[in-house]
Amino acid sequence: MEIVKNLLIPQIATVKKIINETTNIISLQIVLDDNESLKNFKFEPGQFGQISVFGVGESTFVINSSPLVKEYLQFSVMKTGVNTTAIHNLSEGEKVGLRAPLGNWFPYKDMEGRNILFIAGGIGAAPLRPLIFYIIENKNKYKNLTLLYAARTPEDFCFQYDINKWKNSGDIKVIQTIDNACYGWQQEVGLCPDILEKLKPSFENTVAVVCGPPIMIKYTIEVLKKLKFSDEAIYTTLERRMKCGIGKCGRCNIGEKFVCTDGPVFSLKELNKICENFI
Amino acid sequence: MEKLIYIKKESLKNFLEKISKDYDVYLPIQNKKNGIINFDSINILNENYIMNLKEKTRQSLKFLFFPPYESLFEFEYKKDIKNPEVTEIALSKPGNSNLREKVIFGIKPCDVRGIDYLDLVFNSGNNKDPYYLNKRENTIIISIGCSIVYPDCFCTSIGGSPFNFGNANIGLLDIGSDLIVTKLDESEKIKKFIADYKDFFEKKDMDDETENKINEIVLQSNKTCSTNWKKINPENITAKMESTFKEDALWQEITKKCISCAACTYVCPTCVCFNIADEQKDKKGERYRCWDFCTNYYYTLEASGHNPREKIYQRYRNKINCKYNYFIKRNKNLYCVGCGRCIDVCPVGMDIREIVSSIISF
Numbered sequence A: 001m002e003i004v005k006n007l008l009i010p011q012i013a014t015v016k017k018i019i020n021e022t023t024n025i026i027s028l029q030i031v032l033d034d035n036e037s038l039k040n041f042k043f044e045p046g047q048f049g050q051i052s053v054f055g056v057g058e059s060t061f062v063i064n065s066s067p068l069v070k071e072y073l074q075f076s077v078m079k080t081g082v083n084t085t086a087i088h089n090l091s092e093g094e095k096v097g098l099r100a101p102l103g104n105w106f107p108y109k110d111m112e113g114r115n116i117l118f119i120a121g122g123i124g125a126a127p128l129r130p131l132i133f134y135i136i137e138n139k140n141k142y143k144n145l146t147l148l149y150a151a152r153t154p155e156d157f158c159f160q161y162d163i164n165k166w167k168n169s170g171d172i173k174v175i176q177t178i179d180n181a182c183y184g185w186q187q188e189v190g191l192c193p194d195i196l197e198k199l200k201p202s203f204e205n206t207v208a209v210v211c212g213p214p215i216m217i218k219y220t221i222e223v224l225k226k227l228k229f230s231d232e233a234i235y236t237t238l239e240r241r242m243k244c245g246i247g248k249c250g251r252c253n254i255g256e257k258f259v260c261t262d263g264p265v266f267s268l269k270e271l272n273k274i275c276e277n278f279i
Numbered sequence B: 001m002e003k004l005i006y007i008k009k010e011s012l013k014n015f016l017e018k019i020s021k022d023y024d025v026y027l028p029i030q031n032k033k034n035g036i037i038n039f040d041s042i043n044i045l046n047e048n049y050i051m052n053l054k055e056k057t058r059q060s061l062k063f064l065f066f067p068p069y070e071s072l073f074e075f076e077y078k079k080d081i082k083n084p085e086v087t088e089i090a091l092s093k094p095g096n097s098n099l100r101e102k103v104i105f106g107i108k109p110c111d112v113r114g115i116d117y118l119d120l121v122f123n124s125g126n127n128k129d130p131y132y133l134n135k136r137e138n139t140i141i142i143s144i145g146c147s148i149v150y151p152d153c154f155c156t157s158i159g160g161s162p163f164n165f166g167n168a169n170i171g172l173l174d175i176g177s178d179l180i181v182t183k184l185d186e187s188e189k190i191k192k193f194i195a196d197y198k199d200f201f202e203k204k205d206m207d208d209e210t211e212n213k214i215n216e217i218v219l220q221s222n223k224t225c226s227t228n229w230k231k232i233n234p235e236n237i238t239a240k241m242e243s244t245f246k247e248d249a250l251w252q253e254i255t256k257k258c259i260s261c262a263a264c265t266y267v268c269p270t271c272v273c274f275n276i277a278d279e280q281k282d283k284k285g286e287r288y289r290c291w292d293f294c295t296n297y298y299y300t301l302e303a304s305g306h307n308p309r310e311k312i313y314q315r316y317r318n319k320i321n322c323k324y325n326y327f328i329k330r331n332k333n334l335y336c337v338g339c340g341r342c343i344d345v346c347p348v349g350m351d352i353r354e355i356v357s358s359i360i361s362f
Ligand SMILES: Cc1cc2nc3c(=O)[nH]c(=O)nc-3n(C[C@H](O)[C@H](O)[C@H](O)COP(=O)(O)OP(=O)(O)OC[C@H]3O[C@@H](n4cnc5c(N)ncnc54)[C@H](O)[C@@H]3O)c2cc1C
Pocket: A048, A057, A058, A059, A060, A061, A062, A063, A075, A076, A077, A078, A079, A080, A081, A082, A083, A084, A085, A123, A126, A127, A238, A239, A240, A241, A242, A264, B301, B302, B303, B304
């Protein structure tokens, strides 16, 4: 009889550290209990995992720690419903289940030799974080790096600790924008697509990677098209409700593609071939 | 002259009883009280539950390999007395519940094809499904061709036929007095099976009368079935599905009767979407999967309240495209076997043939 790996059974992991990112987003650093699996664990920037709180359920989150960090895996969770509330109620030391890594990843090799424009909205910074870490680590292979990061208010930025570091090191130019002006804020004010239009980044030899809520992705892509970015040079990650994460349960399809196995990372070129709208 | 292998109808009961000593035998059984026919174990046969090889079963056979509800694993929260701060979690897989080999007897050719498609989903590529394989392995499929074709049958429209036995191990043709073996696969397993029950597999020379009978039945069934609908070409249909996808008004019009009840997906041999959920009582619980359906509003509803397929027509369009477009792109096959069950069961009279015809003629 053929031995088939059971991909629906999670591995047990321990929550080592919890970081408060914003009023409704926390980051969890988790460690697989099985030492051997932890040692052999490899993932690529953009891949995701399914986190279980046993008895409540399983939810999908992108792995957002640096692929170069081996000690733990980080996930950031916005409180929205049943599972995410249960995750917010966890304490350090408690157990969760993890099925990871799942899905495809950003084609960072294809981006070598080019400028990269990262555009994030809110928790959309999560999928970009491991990619930015990877690219900064290999920065001699890439040209200029820019991050445009939009959030509702100054309190809604995740990973402010990274941003401060990045700004200081000068490895990547960071531009932050908030929806409405507020006291003490000295950076951009306005919605992400509007600020992008104002900044007018050159499309030449540049790849844009856009992650965030559907509506932000939609309008940001429109501006990128106006700025003459080609469909091949625009990447995004998509979300669909998921269950199995391995292309079986059918739930996450957009047209003939499964977001869980064909995605979550897509180029606009690929998305335009699909008959169903991706937003 | 060609040798005919056949099973005498009068010895069929003995044959099935005999094989049920060595195998778990499933066959179409009719509940006399309500008339409903479904696949079930031979062990339930009695005066109220009788074998019925003629009509279609209400449900397809998928439940045997992919049950409506299935435990994926169990979990238990445990406290260590020495280390009371830490709560451990123990997981246990459900064991291989049934390792006896199965014989499925009397399955129709369209349902055999249905199993082929389940295999394409659960038993191909990198992510094979152990729950499915465990049940699917060691199964002998004995199919009987359709001497009677019903008005909702349309396998001939989509590349099947009432006597195309596909991947069945044994294919039988009912000529009234006998069941003629018209397909026998070459595997060692089937050679052994035939040898084990050789008393029931009779042999004689093919005679003109039998040959004529067989030809007549095959011709008649094919003819009837092909009048039920037009022929569908997989390549043309994907192109048509693509070009009409954004015609929202068309889709709204042709799906306006649908009430999103899911009956059609439950009876369909190829609909295999599932949900996964947890259940817990005190410290113990299980994670299970259960059938789900893409015409359900909650299927794609996201935590933010955003629903990519908010309207029934969008969900029904997904269902039809899944079968007549997406699956062809992914697996080169139409994901419908033409069994007609969805037509039979729909409370508001949606007919997949009419829907697809409207698309084609748009
Ligand atoms: C590839 C991918 C990566 C993601 N990464 C992150 C991340 O890094 N941080 C983050 O906060 N959120 C992320 N999400 C969204 C996150 O999965 C949902 O917010 C979460 O599942 C909601 O679960 P809930 O039980 O709290 O919500 P409920 O509405 O109570 O959910 C009920 C069920 O629907 C599923 N579900 C609901 N919405 C979604 C959704 N948008 N995507 C997938 N499943 C959903 C849940 O798993 C759950 O089974 C990601 C989604 C995808 C598809």
